[in-house]
Amino acid sequence: MNPVLGVCYYPEHWPEDLWERDAARMSEVGIRYVRIGEFAWSRLEPTPDNLQLDWMIRAVDVLGRHGLKVIIGTPTATPPRWMIDKHPDMLPVDANGHVKGFGSRRHYDFSHLGYRDEAARITRILADALGDHPALGGWQTDNEYGCHGTTYSYSDAARLGFQHWLEEKYGSVETLNKAWGNAFWSMDYNRFDQIGLPNLLVCEPNPIHALDFRRYSSDQVAAFNKVQYDILKARMPDLPVIHNFMSRYAEFDHFDLAKSIDVASWDSYPIGHLAVSDEPDEIKRLYMRQGDPDNAAFHHDLYRSVGHGRWWIMEQQPGPVNWAQFNPDPLPGMARAWAWEAFAHGAEVVSYFRWRQAPFGQEQMHSGLLRPDSEPAPGYHAAAQVSAELQKANFGGDMARGRVAVIYDYQSEWAWEIEQQARGFSHGGHVRAIYSAFRKHGVDIDVLPSTTPSFEGYDIVAIPALLAWTVALRDAVNTFEGHLLVGPRTGSKTENFSIPKGLGPDLPQNLLDAKVTRVDTIPPGLAVTVKGGGASQLWREKVETRAKVVMEDSEDVPVLIAQGKLFYMTSSGDRALVQRVVDYLIAEANLPTLNLPAGVRSRVRGDFRVYVNYGSSPATLNAAADEAGYVVGGPEMEPAGVTVARLATAD
Amino acid sequence: MNPVLGVCYYPEHWPEDLWERDAARMSEVGIRYVRIGEFAWSRLEPTPDNLQLDWMIRAVDVLGRHGLKVIIGTPTATPPRWMIDKHPDMLPVDANGHVKGFGSRRHYDFSHLGYRDEAARITRILADALGDHPALGGWQTDNEYGCHGTTYSYSDAARLGFQHWLEEKYGSVETLNKAWGNAFWSMDYNRFDQIGLPNLLVCEPNPIHALDFRRYSSDQVAAFNKVQYDILKARMPDLPVIHNFMSRYAEFDHFDLAKSIDVASWDSYPIGHLAVSDEPDEIKRLYMRQGDPDNAAFHHDLYRSVGHGRWWIMEQQPGPVNWAQFNPDPLPGMARAWAWEAFAHGAEVVSYFRWRQAPFGQEQMHSGLLRPDSEPAPGYHAAAQVSAELQKANFGGDMARGRVAVIYDYQSEWAWEIEQQARGFSHGGHVRAIYSAFRKHGVDIDVLPSTTPSFEGYDIVAIPALLAWTVALRDAVNTFEGHLLVGPRTGSKTENFSIPKGLGPDLPQNLLDAKVTRVDTIPPGLAVTVKGGGASQLWREKVETRAKVVMEDSEDVPVLIAQGKLFYMTSSGDRALVQRVVDYLIAEANLPTLNLPAGVRSRVRGDFRVYVNYGSSPATLNAAADEAGYVVGGPEMEPAGVTVARLATAD
Amino acid sequence: MNPVLGVCYYPEHWPEDLWERDAARMSEVGIRYVRIGEFAWSRLEPTPDNLQLDWMIRAVDVLGRHGLKVIIGTPTATPPRWMIDKHPDMLPVDANGHVKGFGSRRHYDFSHLGYRDEAARITRILADALGDHPALGGWQTDNEYGCHGTTYSYSDAARLGFQHWLEEKYGSVETLNKAWGNAFWSMDYNRFDQIGLPNLLVCEPNPIHALDFRRYSSDQVAAFNKVQYDILKARMPDLPVIHNFMSRYAEFDHFDLAKSIDVASWDSYPIGHLAVSDEPDEIKRLYMRQGDPDNAAFHHDLYRSVGHGRWWIMEQQPGPVNWAQFNPDPLPGMARAWAWEAFAHGAEVVSYFRWRQAPFGQEQMHSGLLRPDSEPAPGYHAAAQVSAELQKANFGGDMARGRVAVIYDYQSEWAWEIEQQARGFSHGGHVRAIYSAFRKHGVDIDVLPSTTPSFEGYDIVAIPALLAWTVALRDAVNTFEGHLLVGPRTGSKTENFSIPKGLGPDLPQNLLDAKVTRVDTIPPGLAVTVKGGGASQLWREKVETRAKVVMEDSEDVPVLIAQGKLFYMTSSGDRALVQRVVDYLIAEANLPTLNLPAGVRSRVRGDFRVYVNYGSSPATLNAAADEAGYVVGGPEMEPAGVTVARLATAD
Ligand SMILES: [Zn+2]
Ligand SMILES: [Zn+2]
Ligand SMILES: [Zn+2]
Structure with a gap:
């Protein structure tokens, strides 16, 4: 299947009478996948065991009628408020020992087994209610594991879990003492239950103590995900289970977690990611409205590997975001160029976040394809252009092994x-x-x-x-x-x-x-x-x-x-x-190379080579010997320009 | 009444035999108002219900004998230590959940109703004991509400108060969920008692959650003040009730609180305020010894509006202070110029802080009009000069509406x-x-x-x-x-x-x-x-x-x-x-303007225009067409110089 | 006795069959003192009252057989994990009120009297077991008091101890109120048990409140040390009791503590200390690989005074360390030059930290005289050179009073x-x-x-x-x-x-x-x-x-x-x-001076003047009138070079 566009949509944020028109317009733009549901728990189960799944089924019906495939996110990143009444100790604890409360998102502790059961329960409920729906295109587990520093929790649940994990790993406390070098600074333990978490110490912990806690924490994220994966695969073996990773959150091992997903995806916000990166100021200024020319590409290649060769962009920045210290408007055309870069690296789907800018809540300054007043924002036109270009070029093909x-x-x-x-x-x-x-x-x-x-x-x-x-x-x-x-x-x-x-x-x-x-x-x-x-x-x-x-x-x-x-x-x-x-x-x-103008990058997929100009000035391509003409654009590239060449080998 | 000078005085810091001489010298300088009492609770009530008001009455007697009018501050900004034994939960809690203890000032929580009653009690006691005193010129409620970030407390009292306030405002939790957009990130509540404070969350709170908490907190400050105001007005309807605001603390709505004051006042520390401001470094260097030429003026105009047209400076910087990272000595003459700027904007009283520099406690590096050894500091001479000039120029008049x-x-x-x-x-x-x-x-x-x-x-x-x-x-x-x-x-x-x-x-x-x-x-x-x-x-x-x-x-x-x-x-x-x-x-x-030299500013009051030179170099005024000569200074202005012109319209 | 070299050694970190070879090589290098034991508690007493002192006695035997004198450190800086089970409230509390846990070092509160008894107990046990050993050269109490900010603890034990200390000092609460100026801001107390610690206040504490708490905390460190000193002196009056101070930790009064030591020592890490100092960036760049040319010298002179004229370097940086943000390799030769500077200021012993780089634990990036694979690191050769030079020059002599x-x-x-x-x-x-x-x-x-x-x-x-x-x-x-x-x-x-x-x-x-x-x-x-x-x-x-x-x-x-x-x-x-x-x-x-080249410093000891070149360029000395030739080096000094002149007065 050739690659296509998607979009993230929140029917629960809008009056039901808007849904039909929204679905029709998505379809017009050329969108084929719609991700829904990942923050909707309080509307799916407003009070304990009071399930309200009908509206979601109706939303999937509407989307399906317009030829759209739906990815349903399990809503486990945002347990509803009543869940805290039920499991008061499920809240995460920060490195200073402060409990983090309800009122934003990701307010749970990966080590809390009671909440892991609740996550399994709601996953099972959704699988039962929607597993057979003809419009269902797959599942997303939770949302952005590890975001906001949530991989680590310094709770009692984490401490007990860590002690048990150490016991499983080392067998005896003597073995642990030796492996950790606990003779240093008298750090020997007599029993596993004496071992604390590596926070709030007088000075730095033994590095292996810190590393084992990170390994333990990473394992909990994988275990949390596996519970959902196993339920979803048991019910619908043919539908892909996906998770949407965040590039900046490397606190858990994405390769390891990926044993329990079928397709990797990641949420690509090139401008915000550059702003919060360690790149030198010069690079931040040069690419303020484009994002770093190599960072998204690197993550495309990383997640292709994480996803066993299959990967998506689940959230693609469509315009300004809301979470960096400064949130610049992208260069005109970047919302198109970013999608092309992703497709060039093998993305099956690039899904813009989000369909319509929300007028309320924490992300009201985050743009969408539509403005809050439902008029098209620049991202809307970018999406339409990408769709048309993909189709016209019949773009696609497998990813060859790199050299x-x-x-x-x-x-x-x-x-x-x-x-x-x-x-x-x-x-x-x-x-x-x-x-x-x-x-x-x-x-x-x-x-x-x-x-x-x-x-x-x-x-x-x-x-x-x-x-x-x-x-x-x-x-x-x-x-x-x-x-x-x-x-x-x-x-x-x-x-x-x-x-x-x-x-x-x-x-x-x-x-x-x-x-x-x-x-x-x-x-x-x-x-x-x-x-x-x-x-x-x-x-x-x-x-x-x-x-x-x-x-x-x-x-x-x-x-x-x-x-x-x-x-x-x-x-x-x-x-x-x-x-x-x-x-x-x-x-x-003796590796063959291309002679690329400054700011321009390239990537080959199937029989195509995609060029993107990240520079702020026009650039002229040097035609490569293996190319047989252009299917999108040409050798003269504007800033944010995209050119797609057809390789001669294709003939 | 023409504007006059005042001073802040702490009789409880000095041997009683100094009072008489102090009062005489105040009078000599031309001071007319003396503020006392706002931190004296531990000397007024050393142990619970053991009232020791005599010394204060004697102090007011002494001051009155020298023709001074006394403003008495209610001492509620510094409850004595035994109060914490009585109400252990009255202490404020910071955003990290840490209780702030006794040992400095403002150690109370605006949401704590028990302490609000104690504040009413001591206010009533003071009103009863001193309300009839002929030297009494008015009241100050508490001191610098909001200083040191004390508008917000994250205590249980605040949480319960906030829940109740939300219930009053929204009526039903459904209405709140809708108004707040709680569908976003599954933030719906089932009951008001589930709503927490917007601190210690995983990431940022819903902005309306944060804003409503700020509104609630602002309301508590106003309610705290109103309790005292109502008591004082009931007892002595003709005496003004004043609060001394701080310019940098905008966490509560000063206009709203001002419904329960008769006269606004503020504490003006131009050099310290510039040091802690967001002004660019260039401005901070240029005006290090003068303060920003527009910031105090802005606050003068703000507090005139807050005070329904009536306002004072309750604390005027007299020399170096102690609370910024660097505390420079003002340019010679600034203690005079600042007072003139305030009078130009309509101040009824400019009261220097403080009479004599304290040799002990947190503010021992804060200068006064007198040095700790009772010799005159530069501010003493500045005050004497301002007094003489005010009188000689017969300066005064109402504030016309600006254009x-x-x-x-x-x-x-x-x-x-x-x-x-x-x-x-x-x-x-x-x-x-x-x-x-x-x-x-x-x-x-x-x-x-x-x-x-x-x-x-x-x-x-x-x-x-x-x-x-x-x-x-x-x-x-x-x-x-x-x-x-x-x-x-x-x-x-x-x-x-x-x-x-x-x-x-x-x-x-x-x-x-x-x-x-x-x-x-x-x-x-x-x-x-x-x-x-x-x-x-x-x-x-x-x-x-x-x-x-x-x-x-x-x-x-x-x-x-x-x-x-x-x-x-x-x-x-x-x-x-x-x-x-x-x-x-x-x-x-087509607005008429003046052609002011760089660093010089002007303000009209009544039939006078006051010029102040904030620059570090001399400046020459361009005579304005509506002026008919000078009553203080002339067209040549030294750094920190003051010139007062008489308007032709006055004739 | 002429000055000699020492080294810090951790037999408990290495297989026993390495000890003999290690001791032989130490001796070959010319080392005469070996400090051991200061972090070995968990190996000396693996479970409560289960004493395992044999290995330490065997280690001292081995070292003694090779002519080495042993300094035994009491292991009280690192109580074993089971001690926390016995005294859960012995852990220190930081200024935010957070308890600091087990897992690094110095995890005890100086105010906790129960732990003070445990420290006395283990000191007594070591004194009994090793006090008569012929190889014993002296004792070190604990390790680096105050390191990692541990002088201050904000625990209940500290609060109660502080209240008692205040009562002893002031007698009555009225006296304290007057001495502290508590009339300021209503800070009067009624009883000593109302007085809290000066942390977690609304704004800054009364400065005398803060200062008295620092005095109290300093006294606790001295009292903690005195307990050990008294035990060790009672048992072995002739052996010196030493503590190894850290230059950067001035939170307790070293002169005061020194009433309970015989010899002062300090741990000298010139490069790390410069990196974390307040020196201007220019100095940090200039001396990045040498350390500040005056800072170690200042501390040599300080600790000579603290030690009643007797002092050592207990830990001398031998190469890169691990605890600064950047840890540069010293200039070749600095490990020699630092030792000479210390000897010039009267050091009796300069003891390198540590013999062999540990491959595990928090300090695995801290170099030693040997690499982790037991091959010589550059510090090994430096030590051998210093030894040979000391002997050849017959360097030594008393310190004359400076002018x-x-x-x-x-x-x-x-x-x-x-x-x-x-x-x-x-x-x-x-x-x-x-x-x-x-x-x-x-x-x-x-x-x-x-x-x-x-x-x-x-x-x-x-x-x-x-x-x-x-x-x-x-x-x-x-x-x-x-x-x-x-x-x-x-x-x-x-x-x-x-x-x-x-x-x-x-x-x-x-x-x-x-x-x-x-x-x-x-x-x-x-x-x-x-x-x-x-x-x-x-x-x-x-x-x-x-x-x-x-x-x-x-x-x-x-x-x-x-x-x-x-x-x-x-x-x-x-x-x-x-x-x-x-x-x-x-x-x-009219004080006589020397004309030193830039970057060169000098110090006289006995009949010798030692020059060290801290510059990055060669330097040529101007011969001083009182010198009669060179016993180490000559007038041409390389970077990190050492020249020792013999004074004419010596003849
Ligand atoms: Zn995120
Ligand atoms: Zn905390
Ligand atoms: Zn203040």
Whole structure:
């Protein structure tokens, strides 16, 4: 099936007599999927056991009559107020020990088993009531797990759950004491029930204590989701179960949770995400009305991997949002360009959030495809244009394996937050810097988990800043015949968050004869320049090695070393250094590239190559040898412009 | 009566044998009013029901013998320690749920009815004991309501009070659910007793939830004050009851509270207020030793309006204070100039805080008219000079209606704090920017509440950033024949904090045919320049309109539109843009202005025009056509200089 | 005995079969002292009363066999987890009222008497088991009192203890009310049990309330230490009892605690301390890999004074640490240079922290002399070099009295934190600025407490920013015949934190006829230049005086005044002004100085002068007239270089 558009809709916010007209207009725009229901619990069950499902069935009827497929969200992200009367201890507790109350959303604790049962109950009720509806297109579980920092709760329920989880993992408290190195600072435990959560301590916790709590918390999110998934799959095995992830919330392992979803989706708000990101101010100014040109793309590739190859955008920013400190209007055309970028990366559906701007509640300043007065907002016209273009170009096709892959690992994300050592060093930042450096050359990239057992088929694989080797990844590295780029900190810890006996990067000597003997962390303003260009900043390792030194800094410290096709980068570089290293790898691996104008990016899907101009100025494409003309736009690109080329191989 | 000086005095801080000499010296300086008592409860009632009023009566006797009139402050801002034993739950609770203890001041919860009774009791006792005293000049209720963030308390008392207030307001929970839009995020309630306070939530509360809590809290402050007012008026109908407001604490509606006062007063600390303000660093440096040239003036005009035309300065900064991060010594002469500015705006009394610098307690670094060793501080000489000048010039007279009015609305202040959308956009900031731009032209301005039913008599009225139209204000606008300047966000919400059906600014088409269809909020560093000068920053609206476009920005977005004499400004401009818009309005309305040197400001009272030079350099006045010579100073003004001209109309 | 090296060692972290080899290598490097045990409680007493002391005795045996002397740390900084089951209320409470839990270190409340008994019990057990061991070289009590902000606890135990302490101090609540000035803001108490801790108030507490709480808390630390000291001295009167202070934690009075230690020691981490200091960014960049050239030296002189002339470095930074935001690798050679600087200031032992980098726990990124894989880290070679040099030079000798002394007073440190008035003004900052200005001239300085009864023997004494005169210090000043530099704020308060009757600096007229009549505090960016160079910033006093004006600022405000040999500085100057004032004093006092190259510092011990080059460039020494050649290095100094000259007087 070729990709299509969707939209998020809240029939419970509007008079029923508006529904028909809304559905008709959705259909006119070319929308094919409508997500509903994910915040509607108080209208589905206004008081305990008083179920009011009729209105939802009628809403699905109306939408179905207009040829729309409906995705129903389980409403578990917003339990109604009476649920708190029933389970007063289901509320989450923050790191300061303060209970978070009712009155916004996500007011539940993943560790609370009573609420997990309630979530199962309402899921079962919805499955029973709507599972057979002909307009049903699938399910969404809950909404944006982890949003607003809700992965972690410091409640009694979490403490008891964590103790039990530790007992399951370690078997005996002696084993735990040894694995955690509790001889340090007299932290030995006598019994599992003595182990507290790693908050409100005098100073920082043992890093493995913190990491195990993050692992535990991640497991609870997965377990919470699995309960719903199992119910929905048992009832309707053929309908996809989806969750809508948020890109910024990496507190739980999305690959792990994805064992209980069929299709991944994510909620893409490029402008807000840039505003709250760690990107330098210069980038924030340059792309204030476009969003970062690589960040959404990275997440498209990530969630394609999370979703076992299948993924959607469940919420696509249509105009200004309401939740950043400043919420700029996107450049005219961006609502179209963002959709095209997603489709280029393999999205099956891009669903705009939301159909009509709500005049009340927390998000009343969040735009929609319609204004609050039901007149079309700019996003409405963008959606109509995308629909028409998709159809005219007959756009679609499968995603080929990229020639480059980057490992993204949630546990490493947590680990380097726990043990900063250099403020601002982050696993994700390092991954995205390498991703960007490849993408600027028009290279298509896959994002892989740390459980990947083989790199066969890739020309280059990057492992940017991995906490600890997995058995799978050791195998993948051992058997890989392409070029491997290993980044700083990689392999510098065991899975128990301690330094490996042979020191990092902990690779066999035949692959890389090198030991990291000392770490030098320095503020960005005191970066050490690298001979030939670029600089090391934040993280800088000193290695004892017999490998070849490819690059070194002004103090003769090796920055890039090589043994055969394995390259190890010892520092976190500025953008210039990362680009130099990636360019070097591309040259070594003889990888084909495109010559893209500044601000322009590209991605191949099936027989198409999609170009998007993120710059604020027009750009002119250099025609690539493998292209046979344009099906959308042409070589002259306006700001926010989209050009789709047909590949010659297609003929 | 011509205006006079006052001073704040704490007899309980000093040996009784000092009182006589103090009173004599006050009288010598020309002081006529002395405020006492507002923190003396522990000395008036050292243990429960053990009343010790004699010393206060003796103090009033001494002051009276020297011709001084005494204002007695009810001591309710500082209940004694034993009161907490009696009412342990009267302590306020902060937004994190922490109880705030005894040991400073304002340690009570406005929602606590038991303490409200205690406040009534001590008020009654003081009224009985001192109501007939011939030296009594009036009463002050409590002290600086709202100071230190005390308007809001998140206690059980507040929660129960809020629930009751909501029940009174909405009648049924169904009505509340509908008014609040609780379908959004499943926030419906089944009973009023389920509604919590809008603190400690997972993410932000529903804006109407937050706004109603602010309304409730404001009502409690007014109710607390009314209890004291009613007692004092019943006993002594002819003596004025005053409260001393603080300019920076807008958390309760001062207009609303003022229904229970006869005279408004405020505590003016120009240097500290500038230090803690949002003014740009450049202004803070320029006026570090003077205070902002327009901020105190704005508050003078505001409190004249709050006080039904009658107002005082109850506390006037006499020298360095103690509570900002840096506490600079004022420019020599400022303690005199500030008093003159206040008198120019209609102050009946300017009362310096305090007579003698305290050597102990929290404010020991706060200067007084006397040093701690009883020698004169610079403020002493300033006070003596002001007294002499007032008398010599026979200064006084009523305040004529200004030709310009600006609407200042407390609910809008709260609303735009609740829903920022652009960090740094504030109602008050916008109001003061417009006020300043008029004042730089020597224009006299009135500040009006949003309940003003008619603008008759004004040439220009500005409604800078109003949350929602009131019935009164709609009438005023409808019947106004002058020039009206309506600012961004005005009318963009209903009173229930939702977007009006017809979108903002929600004016009848015959007055302004315009709809705000989109809002673009941007950091100050990325301001969009306006053709002809100035720039839009923070808040920028896109309108659908048939009105005339007077100014537009570099992207052709209308910035100032006009329909007849109604002007709508779509953005929050930088100072240059606001000045251009105001200049344009002044020209359109043909308003007479003065040509003031930089740093100099003026105000007319009765037959006098008072000039103050806030600059750090001397300035030369351009004589105005309506002046007939000077009664204080002359055309050459030193820094901190004061010149008072006599108007020709006086003859 | 000549000074020697030591090292910190954790036998409980390593397999027992490593101990022998470790001890042998320590001995080879020239190490003579080994500190062990201070975090080992959970291994000494794994469950209540189950004592396992054998391993520690075996460890001491092994170390002793290799000629090493052992310092045993009492493990009271890290009570084991079961202790919390026994005394749940022993956990400390932070200023927000949150209990701090188990899982890091220092998780106890100094006010908890039950835990004080447990600390006595384990101390007694260790004394009994190891007191006779021939390898025992002394004791360390606890570890780094006050680290992580643990001097203050806001628990019930602290509240009750504080009430009792106040009762002891003041006798009656009336006396306290008067001493505290509680008439201010109605803060009078009726009974001691009504007095709370000065946290969680509506606004700031009465400064004397805050200061008395700090005094009380300081007393608890001293009392906690004394319990251990008394036990250890009773058992082994000849062995030194030491505590290892941290330079940055001045929340308790180190002079006061030192009544219960024989030798002071401190933990010196020059790079981390610079990173977390208030030094300007320029200094932080310049000395990022060296540490501030004067800060460690200041603390060496301070702790020599605290330790009654005897002091050690118990923990010396050997390489990168783990606890600052950035943790740079020291300049090659700094681990040697830091040790030499300490020895130059009289250290008996410099003990590196730690022998081998731990692969687990909170400090796994903290380097040691060995890497985690037991190979030598750079610190290992540095230690070996220092050992060899000490021996070859036969370095040692007593510390002569310096010609300059500076008063450092803990209570003043607290006072100016409590009453800032100018953000960034600190007692310690002022002391160190003056110390630095002398040291740049090669002047040797002593640091004295405010209880010093005589300045006899000094040429110049500085009292930089003293809260209140003590009887002793008044005597010292009265009888002093040298030059005295008194800094701003000095004597501006009584011991009850109120302004003295005669105003500051509160000196007799025959010594200094001057009164501070007004204080002007201003941001650094608005400093007022001083005629002749430098500027006043932050704190600026206006004085009424008949003394001679030596320096004045551009507004003719006196900056340095003199009456005979007593100089009073009225402002806190920038570095240039402080240097000018110190240079002026040096010239007046005719004090001999050295001409040191930039970045180089010197210190005399016995017959040696030690030079250290803190600069990043080589430097050439100007030979001093009193030197008779070099025993380590020579006149050409590399970065991090050390040169030791032999004084001619030695012959
Ligand atoms: Zn979210
Ligand atoms: Zn809290
Ligand atoms: Zn106040």
